[in-house]
Amino acid sequence: MNDSKNISIKDVAKHANVSTATVSHVINGTRFVSEETKRKVHQAMDDLNYRINSVARSLRSRKSHVIAFLAPILASETSNYFFMSVAAGIQSVLKQHQYHLVLSDSHEEEQFESNEIRMLGSQMIDGLIMAPASRELDYERLFGDYPVVYLDRVPNNSYRDFVVVDNKTVSKEAVQMLIGNGHKRIAYISGPHTLTTTEERHAGYLEALSEAGLAADSELISIGEVSLNSGYKITESLLKQQPTAIFVTDNVMAMGVMFYLQEKKISVPEQIAVIAYDEFQWTRITSPPLTVIEQPAFELGVKAAEVMLERIDDPEAPMQEHRLTANLIVRHSS
Amino acid sequence: MNDSKNISIKDVAKHANVSTATVSHVINGTRFVSEETKRKVHQAMDDLNYRINSVARSLRSRKSHVIAFLAPILASETSNYFFMSVAAGIQSVLKQHQYHLVLSDSHEEEQFESNEIRMLGSQMIDGLIMAPASRELDYERLFGDYPVVYLDRVPNNSYRDFVVVDNKTVSKEAVQMLIGNGHKRIAYISGPHTLTTTEERHAGYLEALSEAGLAADSELISIGEVSLNSGYKITESLLKQQPTAIFVTDNVMAMGVMFYLQEKKISVPEQIAVIAYDEFQWTRITSPPLTVIEQPAFELGVKAAEVMLERIDDPEAPMQEHRLTANLIVRHSS
DNA sequence: AGCCTCCACGTAAACGTTTACATAGCTTTA
DNA sequence: TAAAGCTATGTAAACGTTTACGTGGAGGCT
Numbered sequence: 001m002n003d004s005k006n007i008s009i010k011d012v013a014k015h016a017n018v019s020t021a022t023v024s025h026v027i028n029g030t031r032f033v034s035e036e037t038k039r040k041v042h043q044a045m046d047d048l049n050y051r052i053n054s055v056a057r058s059l060r061s062r063k064s065h066v067i068a069f070l071a072p073i074l075a076s077e078t079s080n081y082f083f084m085s086v087a088a089g090i091q092s093v094l095k096q097h098q099y100h101l102v103l104s105d106s107h108e109e110e111q112f113e114s115n116e117i118r119m120l121g122s123q124m125i126d127g128l129i130m131a132p133a134s135r136e137l138d139y140e141r142l143f144g145d146y147p148v149v150y151l152d153r154v155p156n157n158s159y160r161d162f163v164v165v166d167n168k169t170v171s172k173e174a175v176q177m178l179i180g181n182g183h184k185r186i187a188y189i190s191g192p193h194t195l196t197t198t199e200e201r202h203a204g205y206l207e208a209l210s211e212a213g214l215a216a217d218s219e220l221i222s223i224g225e226v227s228l229n230s231g232y233k234i235t236e237s238l239l240k241q242q243p244t245a246i247f248v249t250d251n252v253m254a255m256g257v258m259f260y261l262q263e264k265k266i267s268v269p270e271q272i273a274v275i276a277y278d279e280f281q282w283t284r285i286t287s288p289p290l291t292v293i294e295q296p297a298f299e300l301g302v303k304a305a306e307v308m309l310e311r312i313d314d315p316e317a318p319m320q321e322h323r324l325t326a327n328l329i330v331r332h333s334s
Numbered sequence: 335m336n337d338s339k340n341i342s343i344k345d346v347a348k349h350a351n352v353s354t355a356t357v358s359h360v361i362n363g364t365r366f367v368s369e370e371t372k373r374k375v376h377q378a379m380d381d382l383n384y385r386i387n388s389v390a391r392s393l394r395s396r397k398s399h400v401i402a403f404l405a406p407i408l409a410s411e412t413s414n415y416f417f418m419s420v421a422a423g424i425q426s427v428l429k430q431h432q433y434h435l436v437l438s439d440s441h442e443e444e445q446f447e448s449n450e451i452r453m454l455g456s457q458m459i460d461g462l463i464m465a466p467a468s469r470e471l472d473y474e475r476l477f478g479d480y481p482v483v484y485l486d487r488v489p490n491n492s493y494r495d496f497v498v499v500d501n502k503t504v505s506k507e508a509v510q511m512l513i514g515n516g517h518k519r520i521a522y523i524s525g526p527h528t529l530t531t532t533e534e535r536h537a538g539y540l541e542a543l544s545e546a547g548l549a550a551d552s553e554l555i556s557i558g559e560v561s562l563n564s565g566y567k568i569t570e571s572l573l574k575q576q577p578t579a580i581f582v583t584d585n586v587m588a589m590g591v592m593f594y595l596q597e598k599k600i601s602v603p604e605q606i607a608v609i610a611y612d613e614f615q616w617t618r619i620t621s622p623p624l625t626v627i628e629q630p631a632f633e634l635g636v637k638a639a640e641v642m643l644e645r646i647d648d649p650e651a652p653m654q655e656h657r658l659t660a661n662l663i664v665r666h667s668s
Numbered sequence: 669a670g671c672c673t674c675c676a677c678g679t680a681a682a683c684g685t686t687t688a689c690a691t692a693g694c695t696t697t698a
Numbered sequence: 699t700a701a702a703g704c705t706a707t708g709t710a711a712a713c714g715t716t717t718a719c720g721t722g723g724a725g726g727c728t
Contacts, residue, residue, distance in 0.1 A: 006479070008684055019708045024686060031687095034706065051478055054455040055398060056684030058389045059713050074422035081415055088408035091439055100453065103437045105425055119434065121388040123714085144385055145340065228615055252615070259619045281562055281586070282616030285593045342714055353678045358716060365717095368676065390714030393683050457684085 007048045016044035027052065058123065066100045067308060068120050070130040071151070072108035082251065082278055082297055083131065086151065089301020090129060097309060099126075110134050117142045127308045135196060147311040151304045153196045161311055163304040163322040165295050167197050170326035171204025171249070174275045174293055178245045178334060179212045183273060187243035189234050189257065191226040191250050201249040201277075217241070224253070231256020244272060245334070251278035258286050274333040288332035296324045341384045350378035361386065392457065400434040401642060402454050404464040405485070406442035416585065416612055416631055417465065420485065423635020424463060431643060433460075442467050451476045461642045469530060481645040485638045487530045495645055497638040497656040499629050501531050504660035505538025505583070508609045508627055512579045512668060513546045517607060521577035523568050523591065525560040525584050535583040535611075551575070558587070565590020578606060579668070585612035592620050608667040622666035630658045 009027075013020045018037060025031045026041040033041075044050070058064040069090055073083040091101050102125065106113040113133045120128065121144065131152040132139060139148075139155055150162035178186050188205050190198050209216050219241045224230040231253035235246070248254045254276035261268055268274055268288055276283065279294035307320050343361075347354045352371060359365045360375040367375075378384070392398040403424055407417040425435050436459065440447040447467045454462065455478065465486040466473060473482075473489055484496035512520050522539050524532050543550050553575045558564045565587030569580070582588045588610035595602055602608055602622055610617065613628035641654050 006684090009686095010684080020685080021687075021709080022707060025707090028686085032706070037706080052455060053393075053457045053684050055389055055392045055457045056713090057686075059387075059393050059715085060684080060686045062713075064389065074418060074425055081418070084408060084415070084418060087437075088439075091408055098453075100436065102434065103421075105422070119432075121386060123387045123389040228618075255615050255619055262619060262621055280616075281589050282614075282619070284562075285589055285596060285616070285620060287596055287621055340714090343716095344714080354715080355679080355717075356677060359677090362716085366676070371676080387714050390683090391716075393685085394714080394716045396683075 006053075007050045008053070009050075011048055012041065012044045012050050015048060016040040062123065064124060064126050065098060066102055066125050067094055067127045067129060067305070068102040068104055068125045069151075070104040070106050070113065070116055070120075070128060072106050072131070072133065073103055074105040081280065082295065083152075085297035086131075086301040086304075089298035089303075090305045091301070092298075093302050093305040093309070099309075106131070106133050108133050110137055113137075114142055120144070127312055129304050129308055134194065147308065147315065149304050149308045149311065151300060159319065161307050161320045163300055163307060163320075163324070165197070165300065166323040166325050167200035168204040168207070170293050170328060171201040171247075172208040173204075173328055174291075175205050175208035175247055176212070177328065177330070178247065178273060178275065179208060179214065181245075181273065181334065183245040184214060185217070185220060185241070185243045186245045186247055187220045187222070187238050187241070189222050189224070189231065189238070189246060189248040189250075189253055191253065192223060198249060205247060226250055226252055228252055228256040228259065232260045235260040239266075239272075245269075246272060246274050248274070249277045251276065251280060254278075254290070255282075258290070262287075268333050275328075276333075279327075279329055284331075286333075291331045291334035292329050294327040294329050296326060299324055340387075341382045342387070343384075345382055346375065346378045346384050349382060350374045396457070398458060398460050399432060400436055400459045401428055401461045401463060401639070402436040402438055402459045403485075404438040404440050404447065404450055404454075404462060406440050406465070406467065407437055408439045415614065416629065417486075419631035420465075420635040420638075423632035423637075424639045425635070426632075427636050427639040427643070433643075440465070440467050444468050444471055447471075448476055454478070461646055463638050463642055469528065481642065481649065483638050483642045483645065485634060493653065495641050495654045497634055497641060497654075497658070499531070499634065500657040500659050501534035502538040502541070504627050504662060505535040505581075506542040507538075507662055508625075509539050509542035509581055510546070511662065511664070512581065512607060512609065513542060513548065515579075515607065515668065517579040518548060519551070519554060519575070519577045520579045520581055521572050521575070522555045523565065523572070523580060523582040523584075523587055524555075524557055525587065526557060532583060539581060560584055560586055562586055562590040562593065566594045569594040573600075573606075579603075580606060580608050582608070583611045585610065585614060588612075588624070589616070592624070596621075602667045609662075610667075613661075613663055618665075620667075625665045625668035626663050628661040628663050630660060633658055 009020050009023050013023045018041060022033060022037060023041055026033050026038055069087055071083040073087060087103060094101050104116040106116060110133055125146055127146050128148045129151050132150060132155045135155050137155060148160050150158060150160055152164055154162045154164060175186060193199055206216055220243055222234045222238050224234045235257045246257060248257050257274060266272060275291045277293050279292045283290040283292050303322050343354050343357050347357045352375060356367060356371060357375055360367050360372055403421055405417040407421060421437060428435050438450040440450060444467050459480055461481045463483045463485050466484060466489045469489050471489060482494050484492060484494055486498055488496045509520060527533050540550055554577055556568045556572050558568050569591045580591060582591050591608060600606060609625045611627050613626045617624040617626050637656050
C-alpha cells in the first residue's frame with residue numbers, strides 16, 4: 001500500500017532524463033519548459049507517485065505557507081464559539097491563496113499562550129494572527145521573525161496591524177435602545193476587564209447612560225467569571241437591585257442569565273429586558289428570542305487574513321487598523 | 335525589534351566555542367554534555383536570542399511533530415460544534431507530547447476533503463486523524479506515507495485504526511425510553527444516511543421499535559439537509575402524521591425542531607416528547623430543558639490522539655478499534 | 669611503560685528542495 | 699562567417715538541522 005521508499009525530486013529527474021532544476025521548475029511553473037519535457041516530467045511523477053516534500057521546500061524557500069491563529073478557540077465549558085467563526089473566515093481566504101491554517105489554543109491564559117507562541121518556533125509559520133489574552137504582556141519578545149496581526153483585541157503599546165470590532169459604538173447603541181424603551185435601571189454583566197473588548201463595551205454602556213443623564217449605579221454592574229454558572233449566579237444576586245433590563249456582554253454568561261430567568265419564570269421582556277452579545281443559533285430558540293449584538297466574526301477573520309497576506313507581501317507597508325462595525329439585532333427580549 | 339539575521343545553530347556553536355553537534359545535543363538532551371559546556375551553550379543561545387528552526391529539524395529528522403485533524407469542523411450555518419470538542423480532546427493529549435495540531439476543514443464535502451488531504455502533502459504531517467465525509471471514497475490512494483486514524487466514522491473496507499461512538503446502542507436506548515413512556519408513534523429526524531453514524535442511529539431506532547413489537551412507519555421517518563431551517567420545515571410536515579414523540583439525531587436540526595415547537599406553542603413533553611443528539615449548553619435553556627444523547631466528544635478526541643501516538647510509535651502493532659459509549663441525559667423534554 | 673577503556677566532544681554527510689549561475693546549440697545580424 | 703543573442707536546460711551551492719562515525723586525552727590495568 002505504502003511506497004516503501006521516499007520518492008524525491010532526484011528520482012523523478014533521473015526517470016525523466018532531466019535535471020532536478022527542470023523538475024522543480026515544472027512543478028512550480030517558475031521558468032519556461034518545453035511541452036515535451038513537461039510531459040516527460042509529469043509522466044515520471046505519475047509513474048513514481050511522487051509527492052513533494054513541503055518541509056524541504058520550506059527550508060530552502062524560507063516560506064512555510066502556514067499561518068497560525070492563536071486564540072481561546074477550542075471548546076470548553078467556558079468558551080463561546082465566536083472564534084470558531086473567526087477561524088472559518090480566516091480559513092476561507094487563506095485557502096484561496098494556498099495557505100494553511102494552524103489553530104493554536106491560548107485557553108485565554110497567559111501561560112498557555114506564551115507556550116504556544118514558543119512552540120510555533122521561528123520558521124514554522126509565515127505569520128501569526130492572534131487574539132491576545134492579556135493587554136499587559138510584552139508579546140514582542142516572544143515573537144519570531146514573522147508578521148503578527150492582532151485580532152479582536154490589541155495589547156498596550158502595540159505597533160502592529162490589527163482588526164477589531166467597534167464594541168463601544170454598538171454597546172452604546174444597545175443601551176440607548178433600552179433607555180429609549182424607558183429603562184432607567186440597566187444592569188451590566190461582563191467578564192473580567194482584562195481585555196480591550198470588555199473595556200470598550202463598558203465604556204459604551206457608561207457613555208449611553210451619562211448622555212441620557214442617568215447615573216451609573218455600581219450596584220448594577222457585575223463583573224464575573226465567564227461561564228454559564230457564573231451568569232446564573234450573577235443574575236440571581238443582581239436582581240435584588242431591581243434592574244428593569246440586563247445588558248450582558250458575553251455569550252456564555254448570557255446562557256446563564258436566560259437559564260436563571262427561565263427557571264424562576266421571570267418573563268422577558270415584561271419583567272426584565274435582556275440584550276446579549278453574539279448571534280448564535282441558540283439565541284433564536286429561547287423564549288422569547290433574544291435581542292443580540294451580532295459581531296462580524298467571519299468578516300473579522302477574513303479581514304485579518306487579508307491584512308496578513310498584504311503584510312507578508314510588503315513588510316514595509318504602513319500599518320493597518322480596522323474597526324468593523326457590529327450589528328444590533330432586535331428581537332423580542334428588549 | 336526583529337533580529338535582522340537569522341541565528342542558526344552554527345552561530346550559537348561559534349559563539350560558545352563548541353561544535354554544532356554539541357549544541358544540538360544540548361538542545362535535545364540526546365547525549366551527555368558536561369555542565370560547564372551546557373552552561374556556555376545556553377548562554378550563547380540567550381545572548382543571540384536563538385530560536386530553533388523546526389523546518390530544518392523536520393527535514394533532517396523526518397518528523398514534523400504535527401498531526402492533522404480533518405473534519406467538518408469550522409463554524410457555518412449548518413455546522414454543529416461537535417468536532418470542536420473533539421479537537422479540544424485531541425489537542426489536550428498532543429500538547430502533552432509536544433505535538434502540534436493542524437485543523438483542516440472538510441466542509442463535509444468530498445471535493446474539499448480530497449483537496450485538503452493533498453495539501454497536507456507528504457512530509458508535512460506525522461499523522462492524520464479524520465472524520466471521512468464519505469463511506470465510498472477510496473481514501474487510500476490520497477494518503478501520504480503517514481498513519482491515519484478514523485474518527486467518528488469509518489469508510490468501507492478500511493483496515494485502519496478507528497475510534498467511534500456506539501451510536502446504535504444509545505439510540506436504541508433513547509427510543510426504548512420513549513416507548514417505555516407509552517409512546518407508539520415516534521418520529522425520526524436525521525441528516526442524510528451517507529455516514530456510518532447516521533446509519534447506526536437509524537438502526538438503533540428501528541431495532542428498538544421492532545423489539546417492542548412496533549411497526550416502523552416510514553411516514554414518521556424524515557431525512558433532510560442538516561440545518562436549522564431544515565429541522566423547522568421537517569417538524570412542520572412531520573406533525574401532520576401525529577407523532578407523540580420526536581427523536582432527532584442532529585444537534586442543528588434539533589434547534590429547528592425546538593424553534594418550530596416553541597413558535598407554535600406546542601408544549602413539550604405534554605403534546606410531544608423530544609429527544610435530541612448532542613449535549614451543548616443551549617439544550618439546558620430551552621423550555622423545557624432537553625433530554626439529549628451526550629456523545630463523548632472530548633474523549634473521542636483523546637482516544638484518537640492516543641491511538642495515533644501509539645501507531646506512530648509502532649507502525650506494526652495490531653489495529654485498534656474503539657467504540658466509546660454515549661450517554662442519555664434525561665431532562666424534561668421526554 | 670604499554671595498552672585499553674571511557675569520557676567528552678568534533679567532523680561532515682545527509683535530509684529534499686530552490687535558484688543563481690553557467691552552457692550548448694541554434695538563430696540572427698552585420 | 700564571426701559575433702551576438704536567444705532558447706532550453708544543467709550544475710551545484712545553500713537552507714539549518716541531526717547523527718553516524720571519529721578522536722584526543724585522561725585514567726586504569728597489567
